[in-house]
Amino acid sequence: MARLQIDGGCHCGKIGYEANVDPANVIICHCTDCQANSGAPYRANVLVKAENFKLRGQPSTYVKTADSGNRRLLAFCSDCGSALYSTTVEDPRIYNVRLGSVNQRAQLTPRAQGFCRSAMPWAMDIRNIPQLPDPPAASSSPRRAARGRG
Numbered sequence: 001m002a003r004l005q006i007d008g009g010c011h012c013g014k015i016g017y018e019a020n021v022d023p024a025n026v027i028i029c030h031c032t033d034c035q036a037n038s039g040a041p042y043r044a045n046v047l048v049k050a051e052n053f054k055l056r057g058q059p060s061t062y063v064k065t066a067d068s069g070n071r072r073l074l075a076f077c078s079d080c081g082s083a084l085y086s087t088t089v090e091d092p093r094i095y096n097v098r099l100g101s102v103n104q105r106a107q108l109t110p111r112a113q114g115f116c117r118s119a120m121p122w123a124m125d126i127r128n129i130p131q132l133p134d135p136p137a138a139s140s141s142p143r144r145a146a147r148g149r150g
């Protein structure tokens with residue numbers, strides 16, 4: 001599959017990035033850390049090699065220790081709180097870039113999902129949940145078109 005050039009950043013615009021990715025490397029994580037840290041029922045990431053990741057601005061970081069003992073550096077914007085990526089604390093080789101921060105996210109379909117034992121029982125099938133009508137689109141920009149109430 002062709003590689004994809006992506007960009008993105010936080011909601012307020014203080015932190016931005018560019019990256020070159022393999023669209024096959026998109027995974028959902030249902031772990032309880034992702035649930036708590038993102039505030040969402042699950043998280044999706046696109047994996048980016050360090051040499052293909054160009055960051056603009058200085059995110060805040062939080063180090064969490066997993067059950068396995070692995071320490072992970074979580075990066076987010078100190079102004080707007082948007083989650084941006086996680087990586088290893090020492091010598092980052094791979095960045096798990098948060099899919100919701102990627103402008104091209106609609107082109108990045110997850111290929112796998114992990115930690116399914118802690119998945120919300122409904123998360124595997126949201127298709128049949130009744131849909132609310134979309135509000136009128138404000139603009140054609142993908143980031144702004146669907147800006148909700150948060």
Ligand SMILES: [Zn+2]
Nearest residue numbers: 010012077080
């Ligand atoms: Zn921000």
Ligand SMILES: [Zn+2]
Nearest residue numbers: 029030031034
């Ligand atoms: Zn996780």
